[in-house]
Amino acid sequence: MLYDSLVSEDILDMCSQQATKIFVGKRCDNHALPQEQINQLLVTHAQAGKCVMRLKGGDPFIFGRGGEELQTVVENGVYFESIPGITAASAAASSSSIPLTHRHCAQSVKFITAFKKTNCPNEDFSEMLDPTQTVVLYMGLNRLAGLTEGLIRAGQAGDTPFAVVSHASLPTQQVLIGTLDDIAAKQLLAKLPTPALLIMGDVVNLHQQLADYNLANIEVQHRFTQQQKKAELIA
């Protein structure tokens, strides 16, 4: 079983005791193994007759290099099964109460990375400007100031709602809400850690409306007291 750094201990504990666990994680430029070596490891173990599992955080086919790994695998005649996952954008949306689409303010959603390839910043701001779409930027926190300045220069309104969701869906999750104009300054103070997703678009405004009622944000005891009180009031 080959796993990434985004796979938690809780998930790893679900694996069979018999499985050999190999860490191949990478975070930013700090690669445990280059991608080509990961691809090759999959082939080597499969050709040795092993049942190989490649375990990733998120969805393997959305910024997960799943396509590249499978290309190497099938070029070597190895069969595979592909299990979809909940991509980070969906996890962040649910846990931060920011719907990615909404009939009244976002008729489409675009997932994009802040870096097109390793160390090559994505400067195609024009493709992020459509006001009817939500944009989710993966791996963008360390480039936040450059991204927001670039988007404003390209013509995006400075008051466009903007959110940083750090450690999405984890107990350590933090959400920072601002606008394209001020989010970089707010993050300078807040210093939210990576991994983080950036969400831009009018749907970010729904966070204020919904988040206070999201039980994931409320202590368990408090939650039940509230619901019980409500039930008693109605009864």
Next chain:
Amino acid sequence: MLYDSLVSEDILDMCSQQATKIFVGKRCDNHALPQEQINQLLVTHAQAGKCVMRLKGGDPFIFGRGGEELQTVVENGVYFESIPGITAASAAASSSSIPLTHRHCAQSVKFITAFKKTNCPNEDFSEMLDPTQTVVLYMGLNRLAGLTEGLIRAGQAGDTPFAVVSHASLPTQQVLIGTLDDIAAKQLLAKLPTPALLIMGDVVNLHQQLADYNLANIEVQHRFTQQQKKAELIA
């Protein structure tokens, strides 16, 4: 428990025997209940002290009306918990062996609907033209000819790879591969049924390379024979 038409019997069977199951599904124009009534049902049952589950196919925050339902719910003082799901695009990508992003041919992915609101066709073709992005169209099969003609008129290359994935991830899944030029004619003959997703972009070319090795496409018996033969050959 309020559930949609995309929720299968297998999933419904996992629910508690004690749960009251209410079908509120809608498919195309054939609504079991108008959205406003669904929103109100959630509130009514919650305010009656019930623990209400709203069960959907896919992800509630990607073309799932989750935002609208939660807005009604919180306006009425009801607390909620939101569980993300695997959106249809991710399910279709994995089961049809079409990675949605790929370093060499798709640095972003956009999810969009063929209808912006009920009965209002999405004619904003310009926002689907970026050649470095994959476009996934939800609910577009019945508008396939209009969509492909519109995209060509707007300047998209006729040889852009195009896939129809019908009944994604189900045993009845079918995949139709073509180009923007010929996919509508192919579908006229193939008559793949809804629900279906449309995938446009160079990543569709990976289907040919990968799908033959996808065990989901191969009969179980055949799969094991192949893998055993391979293991024996290596041993």
